[in-house]
Amino acid sequence: MDQVHVEAPAFSARAASVEREFYSDFPLVLNYVARLMDDIDGAAAITCAAFRQIADGLRHRPASEGMRRADVLRAATELSRQSLRPRRWYRRRHSIQVNLEGFPQAEARRALRRDTVQRALSALPFEARAMILLRDFVKLSYDELAEVVDVAPRKLVHALDRSRAEFGEIYDYIKF
Protein backbone atom coordinates (compact mmCIF):
# COMPACT_ATOMS: atom_id res chain seq x y z
CA MET A 1 0.00 0.00 0.00
CA ASP A 2 1.11 3.52 -0.76
CA GLN A 3 -0.42 5.10 2.28
CA VAL A 4 1.98 7.07 4.35
CA HIS A 5 1.60 6.67 8.04
CA VAL A 6 1.35 9.95 9.84
CA GLU A 7 1.95 9.76 13.51
CA ALA A 8 -0.67 11.55 15.51
CA PRO A 9 0.33 13.62 18.50
CA ALA A 10 -0.50 12.30 21.85
CA PHE A 11 -3.97 12.96 23.17
CA SER A 12 -6.37 11.37 25.52
CA ALA A 13 -9.47 9.70 24.26
CA ARG A 14 -11.64 11.94 26.41
CA ALA A 15 -10.04 15.11 25.12
CA ALA A 16 -10.58 13.99 21.55
CA SER A 17 -14.14 13.08 22.34
CA VAL A 18 -14.77 16.42 24.01
CA GLU A 19 -13.34 18.27 21.07
CA ARG A 20 -15.38 16.32 18.59
CA GLU A 21 -18.56 16.81 20.56
CA PHE A 22 -17.86 20.48 20.97
CA TYR A 23 -17.37 21.09 17.29
CA SER A 24 -20.47 19.13 16.37
CA ASP A 25 -22.78 20.51 19.04
CA PHE A 26 -21.69 24.09 19.52
CA PRO A 27 -23.54 25.64 16.55
CA LEU A 28 -26.73 23.82 17.47
CA VAL A 29 -26.60 24.82 21.12
CA LEU A 30 -25.70 28.37 20.17
CA ASN A 31 -28.69 28.68 17.88
CA TYR A 32 -30.91 27.09 20.49
CA VAL A 33 -29.82 29.60 23.10
CA ALA A 34 -30.23 32.46 20.64
CA ARG A 35 -33.81 31.38 19.98
CA LEU A 36 -34.49 30.70 23.64
CA MET A 37 -33.25 34.07 24.79
CA ASP A 38 -34.34 35.87 21.66
CA ASP A 39 -30.92 37.46 21.73
CA ILE A 40 -28.29 36.28 19.35
CA ASP A 41 -25.66 38.61 20.76
CA GLY A 42 -25.86 37.24 24.26
CA ALA A 43 -26.13 33.64 23.18
CA ALA A 44 -22.42 33.10 22.64
CA ALA A 45 -21.54 33.86 26.24
CA ILE A 46 -24.24 31.58 27.59
CA THR A 47 -23.26 28.76 25.26
CA CYS A 48 -19.58 29.04 26.10
CA ALA A 49 -20.47 29.06 29.78
CA ALA A 50 -22.60 25.96 29.41
CA PHE A 51 -19.86 24.05 27.63
CA ARG A 52 -17.37 25.25 30.20
CA GLN A 53 -19.57 24.08 33.03
CA ILE A 54 -19.92 20.61 31.61
CA ALA A 55 -16.26 20.36 30.64
CA ASP A 56 -15.27 21.35 34.15
CA GLY A 57 -17.48 18.67 35.59
CA LEU A 58 -15.91 15.98 33.47
CA ARG A 59 -12.97 15.51 35.79
CA HIS A 60 -15.28 14.02 38.37
CA ARG A 61 -16.74 11.50 35.99
CA PRO A 62 -15.39 8.26 34.60
CA ALA A 63 -12.79 8.67 31.92
CA SER A 64 -14.93 6.92 29.37
CA GLU A 65 -17.61 9.60 29.51
CA GLY A 66 -17.51 12.64 27.31
CA MET A 67 -19.69 15.71 27.07
CA ARG A 68 -23.29 14.69 26.58
CA ARG A 69 -25.40 16.97 24.50
CA ALA A 70 -28.28 16.73 26.92
CA ASP A 71 -26.04 17.93 29.74
CA VAL A 72 -24.84 20.88 27.72
CA LEU A 73 -28.37 21.79 26.73
CA ARG A 74 -29.51 21.50 30.29
CA ALA A 75 -26.76 23.79 31.48
CA ALA A 76 -27.47 26.23 28.66
CA THR A 77 -31.15 26.25 29.51
CA GLU A 78 -30.47 26.90 33.16
CA LEU A 79 -28.01 29.67 32.42
CA SER A 80 -30.47 31.25 30.01
CA ARG A 81 -33.17 31.12 32.64
CA GLN A 82 -30.92 32.80 35.14
CA SER A 83 -29.93 35.38 32.62
CA LEU A 84 -33.53 36.23 31.79
CA ARG A 85 -34.70 36.26 35.37
CA PRO A 86 -35.83 39.76 36.28
CA ARG A 87 -33.79 41.49 38.90
CA ARG A 88 -34.22 44.58 40.92
CA TRP A 89 -32.41 47.44 39.37
CA TYR A 90 -29.71 47.71 41.98
CA ARG A 91 -28.90 44.03 41.60
CA ARG A 92 -29.07 44.00 37.88
CA ARG A 93 -26.32 41.99 36.33
CA HIS A 94 -24.30 43.35 33.49
CA SER A 95 -24.98 41.54 30.30
CA ILE A 96 -22.11 39.30 29.47
CA GLN A 97 -20.85 39.56 25.97
CA VAL A 98 -18.47 37.23 24.24
CA ASN A 99 -17.50 38.39 20.84
CA LEU A 100 -16.78 35.55 18.48
CA GLU A 101 -15.12 36.40 15.24
CA GLY A 102 -17.70 36.92 12.52
CA PHE A 103 -20.63 35.97 14.71
CA PRO A 104 -23.40 36.86 14.54
CA GLN A 105 -23.73 38.10 11.03
CA ALA A 106 -25.91 41.14 10.65
CA GLU A 107 -28.22 39.23 8.39
CA ALA A 108 -28.78 36.55 11.01
CA ARG A 109 -29.53 39.20 13.59
CA ARG A 110 -32.08 40.83 11.33
CA ALA A 111 -33.65 37.52 10.43
CA LEU A 112 -34.11 36.65 14.08
CA ARG A 113 -35.86 39.93 14.69
CA ARG A 114 -38.17 39.68 11.71
CA ASP A 115 -39.15 36.07 12.08
CA THR A 116 -42.83 35.70 12.99
CA VAL A 117 -42.26 32.24 14.43
CA GLN A 118 -39.53 33.64 16.62
CA ARG A 119 -41.78 36.45 17.76
CA ALA A 120 -44.42 33.94 18.73
CA LEU A 121 -41.83 31.84 20.52
CA SER A 122 -40.54 34.78 22.46
CA ALA A 123 -44.06 35.50 23.70
CA LEU A 124 -44.27 32.05 25.30
CA PRO A 125 -43.32 31.32 28.89
CA PHE A 126 -39.75 30.20 29.29
CA GLU A 127 -40.50 26.56 30.02
CA ALA A 128 -42.85 26.19 27.09
CA ARG A 129 -40.39 27.89 24.78
CA ALA A 130 -37.56 25.67 25.90
CA MET A 131 -39.66 22.58 25.48
CA ILE A 132 -40.77 23.42 21.96
CA LEU A 133 -37.30 24.41 20.85
CA LEU A 134 -35.67 21.35 22.33
CA ARG A 135 -38.15 18.99 20.77
CA ASP A 136 -38.81 20.60 17.40
CA PHE A 137 -35.70 22.67 16.74
CA VAL A 138 -32.94 20.68 18.42
CA LYS A 139 -34.93 17.49 17.82
CA LEU A 140 -34.13 15.81 21.11
CA SER A 141 -35.69 12.49 21.91
CA TYR A 142 -38.25 12.30 24.68
CA ASP A 143 -35.75 10.79 27.07
CA GLU A 144 -33.22 13.52 26.45
CA LEU A 145 -35.91 16.16 26.63
CA ALA A 146 -37.14 14.81 29.95
CA GLU A 147 -33.62 15.00 31.26
CA VAL A 148 -33.05 18.53 30.05
CA VAL A 149 -36.29 20.11 31.22
CA ASP A 150 -36.57 17.93 34.30
CA VAL A 151 -40.05 16.69 33.54
CA ALA A 152 -41.06 13.06 33.85
CA PRO A 153 -41.28 11.43 30.42
CA ARG A 154 -44.88 10.39 30.95
CA LYS A 155 -45.83 14.01 31.54
CA LEU A 156 -43.93 15.31 28.57
CA VAL A 157 -46.70 14.62 26.07
CA HIS A 158 -49.14 16.77 27.94
CA ALA A 159 -46.59 19.47 28.61
CA LEU A 160 -45.73 19.55 24.93
CA ASP A 161 -49.41 19.63 24.03
CA ARG A 162 -49.98 22.65 26.19
CA SER A 163 -46.86 24.42 24.94
CA ARG A 164 -47.62 23.79 21.30
CA ALA A 165 -51.23 24.81 21.68
CA GLU A 166 -50.20 28.07 23.29
CA PHE A 167 -47.59 28.63 20.65
CA GLY A 168 -50.15 28.02 17.93
CA GLU A 169 -52.57 30.47 19.46
CA ILE A 170 -49.97 33.19 19.68
CA TYR A 171 -48.77 32.52 16.17
CA ASP A 172 -52.29 32.65 14.81
CA TYR A 173 -52.82 35.93 16.57
CA ILE A 174 -49.80 37.74 15.21
CA LYS A 175 -49.67 36.29 11.73
CA PHE A 176 -51.70 37.46 8.77
Added chain:
Amino acid sequence: MTTSSFDRNRCTRISPSAVLDDRLDGKDLEWARDHLRRCEACRERVEDFREMLLRVGRLPSAAVGPAAMDEAFALSIPDRLRAEAGSRSYDTVAAAPLPTAPPPTELPAALRPEVTSIPDLLSELEREIFRDEPVQDHPTRLSPMPEPLYPSMLVPEEIESVRPAEPAQPMPFFEPPPAEPEPVEARAEPEVAPPVQADAVPETLREVPIDSHREAERNEWTAPPESDPWPGRPEQDDEEPVLAFNQDTEVAAPIAPSKPDTAMRIAVGLGAAACVLLAAVLYEGGWLTKIVTGKPTAAKIAPTASVRPSATIRASVSPSQSLSPTAAPAAPVLFTLGNGVTGGTVFRIRPGTAVAGYTRLVFDIRGGGLPTMVITKPDDLHIGVTFQNTTAAGVPVSGIHSYQVAGVEPAVQQGADGFITIDLNRPARVTAFTLAASGSYAWRLVVDVHTS
Protein backbone atom coordinates in the same frame (compact mmCIF):
# COMPACT_ATOMS: atom_id res chain seq x y z
CA MET B 1 -70.77 9.29 22.48
CA THR B 2 -67.99 6.79 22.99
CA THR B 3 -65.20 8.38 21.05
CA SER B 4 -65.07 11.98 22.01
CA SER B 5 -65.28 14.28 24.95
CA PHE B 6 -65.84 17.86 24.07
CA ASP B 7 -64.34 20.93 25.54
CA ARG B 8 -65.98 24.06 24.22
CA ASN B 9 -67.33 22.13 21.25
CA ARG B 10 -63.96 20.70 20.49
CA CYS B 11 -62.92 17.12 20.95
CA THR B 12 -59.78 16.76 23.04
CA ARG B 13 -59.46 13.02 23.41
CA ILE B 14 -56.48 12.83 21.11
CA SER B 15 -53.17 14.26 22.19
CA PRO B 16 -51.65 15.68 19.01
CA SER B 17 -48.14 15.52 20.43
CA ALA B 18 -48.53 11.83 21.17
CA VAL B 19 -49.62 11.23 17.59
CA LEU B 20 -46.98 13.40 15.96
CA ASP B 21 -44.12 12.22 18.12
CA ASP B 22 -45.01 8.53 17.75
CA ARG B 23 -45.68 8.01 21.40
CA LEU B 24 -48.53 5.62 20.79
CA ASP B 25 -48.33 1.95 20.10
CA GLY B 26 -50.47 -1.15 20.18
CA LYS B 27 -54.10 -0.67 21.04
CA ASP B 28 -53.66 3.02 21.74
CA LEU B 29 -52.34 3.61 18.28
CA GLU B 30 -55.17 1.68 16.70
CA TRP B 31 -57.70 3.58 18.74
CA ALA B 32 -56.11 6.89 17.83
CA ARG B 33 -56.11 6.05 14.14
CA ASP B 34 -59.70 5.01 14.31
CA HIS B 35 -60.64 8.14 16.20
CA LEU B 36 -58.79 10.39 13.81
CA ARG B 37 -60.66 8.85 10.90
CA ARG B 38 -63.94 9.82 12.48
CA CYS B 39 -63.24 13.02 14.37
CA GLU B 40 -62.65 16.03 12.20
CA ALA B 41 -61.81 18.32 15.13
CA CYS B 42 -59.00 16.07 16.24
CA ARG B 43 -57.76 15.74 12.70
CA GLU B 44 -57.62 19.50 12.33
CA ARG B 45 -55.88 19.85 15.64
CA VAL B 46 -53.24 17.33 14.71
CA GLU B 47 -52.72 19.10 11.40
CA ASP B 48 -52.35 22.44 13.17
CA PHE B 49 -49.78 20.97 15.50
CA ARG B 50 -47.93 19.38 12.62
CA GLU B 51 -47.80 22.73 10.89
CA MET B 52 -46.38 24.45 13.96
CA LEU B 53 -43.91 21.63 14.45
CA LEU B 54 -42.67 22.02 10.90
CA ARG B 55 -42.42 25.76 11.25
CA VAL B 56 -40.17 25.47 14.28
CA GLY B 57 -38.19 22.69 12.66
CA ARG B 58 -37.53 24.83 9.61
CA LEU B 59 -36.23 27.80 11.57
CA PRO B 60 -32.94 28.86 10.04
CA SER B 61 -29.74 28.53 12.02
CA ALA B 62 -27.11 31.21 12.18
CA ALA B 63 -23.83 30.00 10.76
CA VAL B 64 -20.78 29.87 12.97
CA GLY B 65 -17.50 30.25 11.13
CA PRO B 66 -14.42 28.15 11.81
CA ALA B 67 -12.62 31.06 13.40
CA ALA B 68 -15.53 31.66 15.75
CA MET B 69 -15.65 27.97 16.57
CA ASP B 70 -11.98 27.90 17.42
CA GLU B 71 -12.37 30.97 19.55
CA ALA B 72 -15.36 29.50 21.34
CA PHE B 73 -13.47 26.25 21.86
CA ALA B 74 -10.62 28.13 23.46
CA LEU B 75 -13.07 29.96 25.69
CA SER B 76 -15.20 27.01 26.63
CA ILE B 77 -12.96 24.04 27.12
CA PRO B 78 -10.55 24.09 30.04
CA ASP B 79 -6.88 24.31 29.18
CA ARG B 80 -6.28 20.85 30.56
CA LEU B 81 -8.60 19.24 28.05
CA ARG B 82 -7.47 21.47 25.24
CA ALA B 83 -3.88 20.58 25.91
CA GLU B 84 -4.73 16.94 25.79
CA ALA B 85 -6.68 17.28 22.61
CA GLY B 86 -4.02 19.11 20.67
CA SER B 87 -4.92 20.83 17.44
CA ARG B 88 -8.15 20.21 15.58
CA SER B 89 -6.57 19.24 12.30
CA TYR B 90 -5.83 15.71 13.24
CA ASP B 91 -8.68 15.15 15.55
CA THR B 92 -11.24 15.43 12.80
CA VAL B 93 -9.79 12.35 11.15
CA ALA B 94 -10.02 10.50 14.43
CA ALA B 95 -6.59 8.98 14.54
CA ALA B 96 -6.12 6.26 17.08
CA PRO B 97 -3.48 6.75 19.72
CA LEU B 98 -0.31 4.93 18.85
CA PRO B 99 1.56 2.87 21.38
CA THR B 100 4.71 4.85 20.67
CA ALA B 101 3.14 8.08 21.69
CA PRO B 102 4.00 9.28 25.18
CA PRO B 103 1.22 9.77 27.66
CA PRO B 104 -0.32 13.22 27.68
CA THR B 105 1.16 14.29 30.96
CA GLU B 106 4.65 13.68 29.69
CA LEU B 107 4.21 15.79 26.61
CA PRO B 108 6.26 18.95 26.98
CA ALA B 109 4.30 22.14 26.86
CA ALA B 110 6.50 23.62 24.19
CA LEU B 111 5.03 21.25 21.60
CA ARG B 112 1.70 22.98 21.86
CA PRO B 113 2.46 26.65 21.93
CA GLU B 114 -0.98 27.53 20.61
CA VAL B 115 -2.54 26.11 23.72
CA THR B 116 -0.37 27.84 26.25
CA SER B 117 -0.51 31.13 24.42
CA ILE B 118 -4.28 31.34 24.39
CA PRO B 119 -5.44 33.42 27.34
CA ASP B 120 -8.55 32.45 29.15
CA LEU B 121 -10.58 35.25 27.60
CA LEU B 122 -13.88 34.36 29.17
CA SER B 123 -12.36 34.26 32.62
CA GLU B 124 -10.76 37.63 32.14
CA LEU B 125 -13.95 39.08 30.76
CA GLU B 126 -16.05 37.83 33.59
CA ARG B 127 -13.51 38.82 36.17
CA GLU B 128 -13.66 42.31 34.78
CA ILE B 129 -17.44 42.37 34.67
CA PHE B 130 -17.98 40.98 38.12
CA ARG B 131 -15.11 42.75 39.71
CA ASP B 132 -17.31 44.83 41.95
CA GLU B 133 -20.24 42.53 42.25
CA PRO B 134 -20.97 39.96 44.89
CA VAL B 135 -20.92 36.30 44.19
CA GLN B 136 -24.63 35.74 44.40
CA ASP B 137 -25.20 37.50 41.10
CA HIS B 138 -23.22 34.92 39.23
CA PRO B 139 -24.92 32.03 37.59
CA THR B 140 -24.56 29.13 39.89
CA ARG B 141 -24.30 25.55 38.94
CA LEU B 142 -27.40 23.53 38.37
CA SER B 143 -28.92 22.44 41.59
CA PRO B 144 -31.05 19.55 40.39
CA MET B 145 -28.25 17.86 38.45
CA PRO B 146 -27.16 14.47 39.64
CA GLU B 147 -24.33 14.63 42.07
CA PRO B 148 -21.63 12.99 39.94
CA LEU B 149 -22.05 15.62 37.25
CA TYR B 150 -21.49 18.68 39.35
CA PRO B 151 -19.72 17.92 42.52
CA SER B 152 -18.25 20.76 44.41
CA MET B 153 -15.06 21.71 42.67
CA LEU B 154 -12.96 22.50 45.63
CA VAL B 155 -9.90 20.64 44.52
CA PRO B 156 -8.01 23.06 42.33
CA GLU B 157 -4.76 21.36 43.20
CA GLU B 158 -5.49 18.69 40.66
CA ILE B 159 -5.69 21.21 37.82
CA GLU B 160 -2.72 23.15 38.97
CA SER B 161 -0.61 20.06 38.93
CA VAL B 162 -1.51 19.37 35.32
CA ARG B 163 -0.73 22.87 34.07
CA PRO B 164 1.54 24.51 36.55
CA ALA B 165 2.80 27.15 34.16
CA GLU B 166 -0.59 28.69 33.56
CA PRO B 167 -1.85 31.35 35.95
CA ALA B 168 -4.81 30.14 37.90
CA GLN B 169 -7.87 32.12 36.86
CA PRO B 170 -10.92 30.42 38.17
CA MET B 171 -13.98 31.20 36.11
CA PRO B 172 -16.71 32.75 38.20
CA PHE B 173 -19.34 31.67 35.75
CA PHE B 174 -18.82 28.02 36.39
CA GLU B 175 -17.10 27.64 39.69
CA PRO B 176 -19.38 27.14 42.64
CA PRO B 177 -18.87 29.59 45.45
CA PRO B 178 -16.30 28.30 47.90
CA ALA B 179 -17.19 27.37 51.38
CA GLU B 180 -17.45 30.68 53.12
CA PRO B 181 -15.95 30.57 56.55
CA GLU B 182 -12.98 28.37 55.81
CA PRO B 183 -10.69 30.83 54.01
CA VAL B 184 -11.70 33.69 56.23
CA GLU B 185 -10.82 31.85 59.32
CA ALA B 186 -7.58 30.80 57.79
CA ARG B 187 -6.82 34.41 57.02
CA ALA B 188 -8.09 35.78 60.24
CA GLU B 189 -6.17 33.48 62.46
CA PRO B 190 -2.94 35.44 62.61
CA GLU B 191 -4.79 38.68 63.31
CA VAL B 192 -6.87 37.47 66.20
CA ALA B 193 -5.58 37.96 69.63
CA PRO B 194 -3.80 34.94 70.97
CA PRO B 195 -5.75 32.68 73.26
CA VAL B 196 -3.68 33.70 76.24
CA GLN B 197 -5.04 37.22 75.96
CA ALA B 198 -8.52 35.97 75.48
CA ASP B 199 -8.31 34.01 78.63
CA ALA B 200 -6.92 36.98 80.48
CA VAL B 201 -9.69 39.34 79.42
CA PRO B 202 -13.04 38.96 81.15
CA GLU B 203 -15.94 37.63 79.14
CA THR B 204 -17.74 40.94 78.82
CA LEU B 205 -14.71 42.81 77.61
CA ARG B 206 -14.13 40.47 74.74
CA GLU B 207 -16.84 42.18 72.73
CA VAL B 208 -14.95 45.43 72.43
CA PRO B 209 -12.56 44.72 69.53
CA ILE B 210 -15.29 43.27 67.35
CA ASP B 211 -16.34 46.46 65.67
CA SER B 212 -12.79 47.39 64.82
CA HIS B 213 -12.23 44.57 62.39
CA ARG B 214 -14.62 42.24 60.73
CA GLU B 215 -12.22 39.32 60.64
CA ALA B 216 -12.07 39.25 64.38
CA GLU B 217 -15.83 38.82 64.50
CA ARG B 218 -15.65 35.86 62.27
CA ASN B 219 -13.19 34.18 64.50
CA GLU B 220 -15.26 34.74 67.55
CA TRP B 221 -18.32 33.33 65.90
CA THR B 222 -16.62 30.02 65.85
CA ALA B 223 -16.53 30.15 69.60
CA PRO B 224 -19.24 28.39 71.63
CA PRO B 225 -22.68 29.80 70.87
CA GLU B 226 -23.33 31.10 74.34
CA SER B 227 -20.54 33.64 73.92
CA ASP B 228 -21.90 34.99 70.64
CA PRO B 229 -22.74 38.65 71.19
CA TRP B 230 -24.18 39.26 67.67
CA PRO B 231 -27.66 37.96 67.28
CA GLY B 232 -28.13 39.70 63.97
CA ARG B 233 -25.22 38.06 62.24
CA PRO B 234 -27.12 35.61 59.96
CA GLU B 235 -28.66 38.51 58.06
CA GLN B 236 -25.24 39.61 57.06
CA ASP B 237 -24.45 36.17 55.81
CA ASP B 238 -27.49 36.29 53.62
CA GLU B 239 -26.56 39.62 52.21
CA GLU B 240 -23.08 38.91 51.02
CA PRO B 241 -20.74 36.00 51.10
CA VAL B 242 -17.53 36.51 52.90
CA LEU B 243 -15.19 35.75 50.06
CA ALA B 244 -15.37 36.47 46.44
CA PHE B 245 -15.53 33.54 44.05
CA ASN B 246 -11.84 33.63 43.29
CA GLN B 247 -10.97 33.73 46.99
CA ASP B 248 -8.99 36.83 46.50
CA THR B 249 -8.10 37.88 49.98
CA GLU B 250 -7.50 41.50 49.11
CA VAL B 251 -10.98 41.75 47.72
CA ALA B 252 -12.55 39.83 50.52
CA ALA B 253 -11.03 41.67 53.42
CA PRO B 254 -13.18 44.83 53.46
CA ILE B 255 -16.78 43.88 53.90
CA ALA B 256 -19.30 46.60 53.37
CA PRO B 257 -21.15 47.51 56.53
CA SER B 258 -24.88 48.02 56.56
CA LYS B 259 -24.54 51.79 56.21
CA PRO B 260 -24.76 51.93 52.38
CA ASP B 261 -27.94 49.94 52.60
CA THR B 262 -29.65 52.78 54.40
CA ALA B 263 -28.25 55.24 51.93
CA MET B 264 -29.53 53.08 49.14
CA ARG B 265 -33.00 53.03 50.64
CA ILE B 266 -33.01 56.78 51.01
CA ALA B 267 -31.83 57.16 47.45
CA VAL B 268 -34.53 54.81 46.21
CA GLY B 269 -37.18 56.70 48.13
CA LEU B 270 -36.04 60.04 46.78
CA GLY B 271 -35.85 58.64 43.26
CA ALA B 272 -39.33 57.21 43.50
CA ALA B 273 -40.69 60.51 44.74
CA ALA B 274 -38.97 62.32 41.89
CA CYS B 275 -40.42 59.86 39.40
CA VAL B 276 -43.92 60.36 40.76
CA LEU B 277 -43.55 64.11 40.57
CA LEU B 278 -42.19 63.93 37.05
CA ALA B 279 -44.98 61.62 35.95
CA ALA B 280 -47.54 63.95 37.45
CA VAL B 281 -46.05 66.95 35.69
CA LEU B 282 -45.92 65.12 32.38
CA TYR B 283 -49.43 63.84 32.75
CA GLU B 284 -50.78 67.24 33.59
CA GLY B 285 -48.90 68.82 30.71
CA GLY B 286 -50.21 66.29 28.22
CA TRP B 287 -53.70 66.68 29.51
CA LEU B 288 -53.50 70.43 29.24
CA THR B 289 -52.11 70.20 25.73
CA LYS B 290 -54.85 67.85 24.74
CA ILE B 291 -57.52 70.18 26.08
CA VAL B 292 -56.07 73.24 24.36
CA THR B 293 -55.37 71.72 20.96
CA GLY B 294 -57.41 68.59 20.51
CA LYS B 295 -60.80 68.73 22.15
CA PRO B 296 -61.18 65.03 21.55
CA THR B 297 -64.89 64.77 22.10
CA ALA B 298 -65.62 67.39 19.51
CA ALA B 299 -63.03 66.10 17.10
CA LYS B 300 -64.47 62.63 17.21
CA ILE B 301 -67.72 63.88 15.79
CA ALA B 302 -66.30 66.19 13.18
CA PRO B 303 -64.80 63.68 10.74
CA THR B 304 -67.78 61.39 10.94
CA ALA B 305 -70.06 64.20 9.89
CA SER B 306 -67.82 65.86 7.35
CA VAL B 307 -66.64 62.96 5.25
CA ARG B 308 -68.94 62.08 2.41
CA PRO B 309 -68.30 59.84 -0.59
CA SER B 310 -68.07 62.79 -2.90
CA ALA B 311 -65.73 64.56 -0.55
CA THR B 312 -63.24 61.74 -0.62
CA ILE B 313 -63.15 61.64 -4.40
CA ARG B 314 -62.61 65.34 -4.58
CA ALA B 315 -59.87 65.07 -2.06
CA SER B 316 -58.02 62.50 -4.08
CA VAL B 317 -58.08 64.73 -7.12
CA SER B 318 -56.75 67.76 -5.33
CA PRO B 319 -55.15 66.80 -2.09
CA SER B 320 -54.12 70.33 -1.18
CA GLN B 321 -57.03 71.71 0.73
CA SER B 322 -57.92 75.30 1.00
CA LEU B 323 -59.08 76.06 4.47
CA SER B 324 -62.07 78.25 4.68
CA PRO B 325 -63.33 79.52 7.99
CA THR B 326 -66.97 79.03 7.10
CA ALA B 327 -67.15 75.44 5.85
CA ALA B 328 -65.64 72.37 7.52
CA PRO B 329 -62.48 71.42 5.63
CA ALA B 330 -62.43 68.08 3.80
CA ALA B 331 -60.13 65.59 5.41
CA PRO B 332 -56.82 65.09 3.59
CA VAL B 333 -56.69 61.76 1.83
CA LEU B 334 -53.74 59.60 2.77
CA PHE B 335 -54.41 56.56 0.60
CA THR B 336 -56.91 55.36 -1.93
CA LEU B 337 -56.75 51.61 -2.26
CA GLY B 338 -58.78 48.76 -3.68
CA ASN B 339 -60.23 47.55 -6.93
CA GLY B 340 -63.70 49.05 -6.80
CA VAL B 341 -65.52 45.82 -6.08
CA THR B 342 -68.97 46.42 -4.65
CA GLY B 343 -71.21 44.50 -2.32
CA GLY B 344 -68.60 43.37 0.15
CA THR B 345 -68.82 43.35 3.94
CA VAL B 346 -66.25 44.31 6.52
CA PHE B 347 -66.76 41.57 9.07
CA ARG B 348 -63.78 41.80 11.39
CA ILE B 349 -61.12 44.18 12.63
CA ARG B 350 -58.14 42.70 14.43
CA PRO B 351 -54.87 43.99 15.72
CA GLY B 352 -52.44 42.10 13.58
CA THR B 353 -49.12 42.32 15.35
CA ALA B 354 -47.47 42.81 18.69
CA VAL B 355 -44.53 44.94 17.58
CA ALA B 356 -43.97 47.89 19.86
CA GLY B 357 -43.23 50.56 17.26
CA TYR B 358 -46.58 50.46 15.57
CA THR B 359 -50.06 49.05 15.77
CA ARG B 360 -51.35 47.06 12.86
CA LEU B 361 -55.07 46.92 12.21
CA VAL B 362 -56.34 44.36 9.77
CA PHE B 363 -59.79 44.82 8.27
CA ASP B 364 -61.15 41.53 6.97
CA ILE B 365 -63.52 41.98 4.05
CA ARG B 366 -65.85 39.34 2.78
CA GLY B 367 -66.77 39.56 -0.87
CA GLY B 368 -65.56 39.11 -4.40
CA GLY B 369 -62.62 41.48 -4.09
CA LEU B 370 -61.38 44.69 -2.59
CA PRO B 371 -63.71 47.67 -2.59
CA THR B 372 -62.41 51.17 -3.05
CA MET B 373 -61.03 52.22 0.31
CA VAL B 374 -60.13 55.79 1.14
CA ILE B 375 -58.06 56.51 4.20
CA THR B 376 -58.27 60.06 5.44
CA LYS B 377 -56.78 61.93 8.33
CA PRO B 378 -59.12 64.71 9.42
CA ASP B 379 -56.85 65.69 12.28
CA ASP B 380 -53.87 64.42 14.21
CA LEU B 381 -55.89 62.20 16.47
CA HIS B 382 -58.26 60.54 14.03
CA ILE B 383 -58.09 58.37 10.96
CA GLY B 384 -61.10 57.72 8.80
CA VAL B 385 -61.47 54.67 6.60
CA THR B 386 -64.22 54.73 3.98
CA PHE B 387 -65.22 51.46 2.35
CA GLN B 388 -67.13 52.51 -0.74
CA ASN B 389 -70.18 50.44 -1.62
CA THR B 390 -69.43 48.11 1.24
CA THR B 391 -71.32 47.23 4.38
CA ALA B 392 -69.37 47.93 7.52
CA ALA B 393 -72.06 48.43 10.11
CA GLY B 394 -72.03 45.95 12.93
CA VAL B 395 -68.39 45.01 12.74
CA PRO B 396 -67.11 44.38 16.27
CA VAL B 397 -64.72 47.11 17.37
CA SER B 398 -64.46 46.59 21.10
CA GLY B 399 -61.19 45.90 22.81
CA ILE B 400 -58.90 47.41 20.20
CA HIS B 401 -56.50 49.77 21.87
CA SER B 402 -52.78 50.14 22.10
CA TYR B 403 -50.09 52.71 22.67
CA GLN B 404 -51.01 54.39 19.42
CA VAL B 405 -54.68 53.54 19.06
CA ALA B 406 -57.19 54.74 21.62
CA GLY B 407 -59.99 52.80 20.06
CA VAL B 408 -62.07 52.15 16.99
CA GLU B 409 -65.49 53.75 16.82
CA PRO B 410 -68.47 51.71 15.68
CA ALA B 411 -68.82 51.75 11.93
CA VAL B 412 -71.25 54.20 10.38
CA GLN B 413 -73.14 53.30 7.24
CA GLN B 414 -73.54 56.35 5.03
CA GLY B 415 -75.68 55.21 2.18
CA ALA B 416 -73.77 52.52 0.36
CA ASP B 417 -70.47 53.38 2.03
CA GLY B 418 -69.20 52.16 5.32
CA PHE B 419 -67.12 54.51 7.42
CA ILE B 420 -64.91 53.61 10.35
CA THR B 421 -63.07 56.09 12.54
CA ILE B 422 -59.90 55.15 14.35
CA ASP B 423 -59.15 57.27 17.41
CA LEU B 424 -55.48 57.79 18.16
CA ASN B 425 -53.80 58.35 21.45
CA ARG B 426 -51.19 60.57 19.94
CA PRO B 427 -50.21 61.91 16.54
CA ALA B 428 -49.12 59.03 14.36
CA ARG B 429 -47.86 58.22 10.91
CA VAL B 430 -50.10 55.93 8.90
CA THR B 431 -49.24 53.41 6.23
CA ALA B 432 -51.62 51.03 4.53
CA PHE B 433 -51.70 48.23 2.04
CA THR B 434 -54.02 45.46 0.94
CA LEU B 435 -53.79 41.70 0.87
CA ALA B 436 -55.69 39.38 -1.41
CA ALA B 437 -57.74 36.49 -0.14
CA SER B 438 -55.73 33.32 0.21
CA GLY B 439 -56.55 30.05 1.85
CA SER B 440 -58.71 30.66 4.84
CA TYR B 441 -58.01 34.40 4.79
CA ALA B 442 -60.38 36.93 3.39
CA TRP B 443 -59.52 40.10 1.50
CA ARG B 444 -57.72 42.41 3.87
CA LEU B 445 -56.92 46.04 4.32
CA VAL B 446 -53.92 46.55 6.59
CA VAL B 447 -53.45 49.90 8.32
CA ASP B 448 -50.25 50.46 10.29
CA VAL B 449 -50.27 53.25 12.83
CA HIS B 450 -46.68 54.18 13.56
CA THR B 451 -45.41 56.25 16.42
CA SER B 452 -44.40 59.43 14.72
